[in-house]
Each structure stands twice: as C-alpha cells, then as structure tokens.
Amino acid sequence: MRLAKVRGTVVSTVKDDSLMGIKLLLIQLISDSGDLQEDCEVAVDMVGAGIGEWVLVSRGSAARQQQRHNQKPIDAAIVAIIDTVSLDTGLLYDKREDFR
Amino acid sequence: MRLAKVRGTVVSTVKDDSLMGIKLLLIQLISDSGDLQEDCEVAVDMVGAGIGEWVLVSRGSAARQQQRHNQKPIDAAIVAIIDTVSLDTGLLYDKREDFR
Amino acid sequence: MRLAKVRGTVVSTVKDDSLMGIKLLLIQLISDSGDLQEDCEVAVDMVGAGIGEWVLVSRGSAARQQQRHNQKPIDAAIVAIIDTVSLDTGLLYDKREDFR
Amino acid sequence: MRLAKVRGTVVSTVKDDSLMGIKLLLIQLISDSGDLQEDCEVAVDMVGAGIGEWVLVSRGSAARQQQRHNQKPIDAAIVAIIDTVSLDTGLLYDKREDFR
C-alpha cells in the first residue's frame, strides 16, 4: 500500500454503470520525507476520507476485495485513514497536528 | 485509476480475434499540475470518449471486469469521462471550459 | 496496453516446460513522440509479428487470457500489429510508410 | 519480490473492517548497492519483522495468498526476514553484522 494525501474530488456523469454512486478522490503519493510526489491518482473512497487527510491506498485487484466493489473496473481504493506514521528517526505524521 | 487525455486512435487489422470491434484510443497520463506526461498508453474505450477529453483509466485486471471484456487480452480501459477535477487549491479541470 | 516496436528475438533451451514452442520477441516501448524508450521487455507473440513492426503489448494477467496460454508463467503478450496511430496533431505512425 | 528495510509503523483507527488487527509497517526499498530508495511503501507484516531489519516484500495479489488475508484489500506483504544477501562481488548484507 502507499501513503497518500487526499487532494481533491473527481466528478463524472458519463461512466461505466457500475461506478454510479461511488466517491472518487484525487490523491497524491507521499515520499519517505513526507513530501508529495508529482503523480496523482484517482481512488475509490471506502472509509469516508476528507480533503487534506493522509490515507492508505491499495492498488490493483486489492481494490476490488470488498464484496460491493467485486466486479467494478477500479484499480485503486482508499482503505484506511492514517492517525500516525512513526519512523525510527521520529514521528513523520500525526493527524492531530494537522487537523487541530 | 489515472487521469488521462485522449490523444488519438490506434488502428490494427492483424490482432487477437477477441479484439475485433473494440475501439482503441491513445491516451496520455496527466500530472497533478494538469500537464501531459511523456508516456502514452492504449486503452479500450468503454464510454464513448472523444479526442481531447479528460478520462479516467483503469489498468490491470480492472480493465476486464465488464462481462463483454472478460476474457480479452486487455490491460487498460477508459471507464469514465471527466466533468470536473477540483483540488484544494482550486479547479484543475472543467470540461465546459475546454469544450465550449 | 503499450505501443512497442519489435526489436529482436530471444532464444532459450532451458525453460519452464509450458514455454516450449512459444515465440519470444524483444520489444521496446514507444513514447508519445514515437521514440523508443530505454527499457526493453520480452513478450509472447500471439499474432505473427515481425522485426521492426509496431505492435500492441498487453501486460500482467492480460497476457494469459488466450486459452492456450492460460496457465503459463507469462506476463506480456503481443496482441495486435499496428496499422496506424493517429494523433490530434497528425499521423504518428503508418505501417505502409515504414514497410514499402 | 523486493528487498526492503523496515523503517517504521503506521497506525490507523478508521479503516476497512478487514484490516482490524493487522500490523502495518513502513518499508523502504533497497537498491543493488544496498542504499535506501526514495519511495516508501506500507506492507502487512506476516513474519514478525522489526524496525531496522531487511525483509522480503511481495506485492500485488501475492500479498493475499495466505488464507487469513485472502479477501483483504492489501497489495503488499512482508513474507520473509533476510539473513544474508550474497552478491558475486561479496556480501551485501548480513543480519548478524547489523544487529550485534
């Protein structure tokens, strides 16, 4: 899985029927120093994530393991909202710092 | 999934039988600043996308989730046409701006 | 899928039994400007592609969708020979130009 | 699989139900010279790995082969703790050197 930051939302009217009612979020991957990387991806939100939060993103067939997403053409999903990331060199991220 | 722009079409006569009648579009991935990236890919169109439109591309086995594409040797599909992409810093893309 | 150019052939005597009789071609991926990229890959030929031709390559489990390749340890296949690639800015490739 | 070093831990309260009770470790991939690469990933620990250890990481559907992880939305797992890595040019890593 990858650490990512929720950057925005993606809206689409014309889409595969199975994607109706799914929340699509724009995310940016995070490097080991906590910086945002250039590539952005779009992931299905499974946990009610909000803009600015750090999340865990699963890609590939992992995104279709939940029964209700089983046969949808999706390849990335937000599967957790991060509380803290602790490195051997100290705390990389603490949600309470970001959102107080 | 990735944001991408439809750049062109790919025509092939000699191909795997299961690919007959499938529309193949050339797409280019889009970065977080809205720029086109160097790599281009070819994706099966599932939603009637047109040249110049921003679309959502699913890759890997996700591209074969639709029943009629189930056993085809494809690894990328256009699954949605994008209306808007909204970032925390403002609107990154609005289809009505591009196509009016 | 990716656009690629067939660059050569790979011969192997000691290999997984299931790979007997399979034609392995060396391919190089093609960028949006039509240039060859540095990485080379090896793909199973499903369509009778020849050296120098532009082809369409499917990767991952997509390469095993044909019944006769179903349980082989392969992760890339040439699934089509390209006739033309048309961009919004003009023709990127025309097989008749290359092979006349 | 990739060689990686365990760098830290990731804690999450709000997550997909199937991820309850799973230990998530932050890992960094290792290059051929033994250096850490910039990208970090999050993997499910299957073998009791500790901070600082070199481990083997499997990605994609490989991470879901253990029966108890079968239908979880995970795409990376630590499947082994490395004792030694021997190159033709000498020993790249010896756990006893690192942890004595």
Add this chain to the structure above:
Amino acid sequence: MRLAKVRGTVVSTVKDDSLMGIKLLLIQLISDSGDLQEDCEVAVDMVGAGIGEWVLVSRGSAARQQQRHNQKPIDAAIVAIIDTVSLDTGLLYDKREDFR
C-alpha cells in the same frame, strides 16, 4: 517478461511457511543496451539458474502459475535461462561467449 542477470542469493530463516525449500535469487534487470539497471529484485528460481547467467523473469501472478507455487506469496520467478538475444542491429547476448 524482463531480461535480467542473476547477481546473487538471498537467505532467510524466518519466513512464510510456504517459502520453505524455495531458492531465492537476486537479479538485476537489463536495459536495451545490455547494461544492468539500478533496481534489484528477488525471484524464485524455477529452472536451475546460476550466478552470472541471463534469465527471463516473469512478474505478478505469472510467477504463481506452476502448480507447486500456486498459493505461495511470490510475485517474481525465473522461468527461462537465455541462450541468445538477437537484435536487428546484431547479437546482444550469447551465453557461449559469456561462459566459455
């Protein structure tokens, strides 16, 4: 599949039970000019490959197609030992040259 050179061996005592008795080799991917690339990977040996040999590596679920590796958490396998790689511009590799 990718061309790779076998660079060394990886030894692990603490590992997923299903990996007992499997030979793990360190490999380095090869570019179109025959040079080694920076990233190294670890692959399960299926064909008795030796240090210094050029091999063919399959990744992803392709590595689990052999019945005895079916449910193991592995994502890369050496599936062939290369004899020759011939490019349109000449011979890139000949095993007899390397090992005489």
